[in-house]
Amino acid sequence: DAMVIQNPRYQVTQFGKPVTLSCSQTLNHNVMYWYQQKSSQAPKLLFHYYDKDFNNEADTPDNFQSRRPNTSFCFLDIRSPGLGDAAMYLCATSRESGRLPESYEQYFGPGTRLTVT
């Protein structure tokens, strides 16, 4: 019963060659997040979508872009990957209703491990 799916699980790209990571969800959640997690570090929020509204973090490099064509899918585009972009990329979803919920639980996908050669 996969709820948040990420493809591919492993991606190898060359320095400077654009790459796209994908995320899909079956939860019908309105919020989707992209995190970057490097080895032995905490997940770092890159950006998130609240419905169709895109919210970028101030320290997210311009090299990272995102698209959300519909509720179920979200893409992370890295325009010119550098060696420092090698990391695990985690997609997550949550449901925000505007009313105070009991929980704002985030559901994470399994991640895509990106290697840059």
Added chain:
Amino acid sequence: GENVEQHPSTLSVQEGDSAVIKCTYSDSASNYFPWYKQELGKRPQLIIDIRSNVGEKKDQRIAVTLNKTAKHFSLHITETQPEDSAVYFCPLYNFNKFYFGSGTKLNVKP
């Protein structure tokens, strides 16, 4: 970014002992306090959370306590087992966004 601090950064306990991890935040408007567990090579997963109108919440061997005056909340794990070994995070929640601190690596020795 937002500010959340965890202590300790690493914790090693003997199986069966209790473990306590503390998280300190700076934003007095914070009203939601989750704890996530991330096992090696796996995704983070929510294990327990609490809202600001509740002082304590318990779920079997895990509990979370909140001290709003002191701006800290703690994760308590009793009767620890080797499968509790993981990194634990207390992300700060702020307007639909989660900011993860550096985490606490818990090692439960059999």
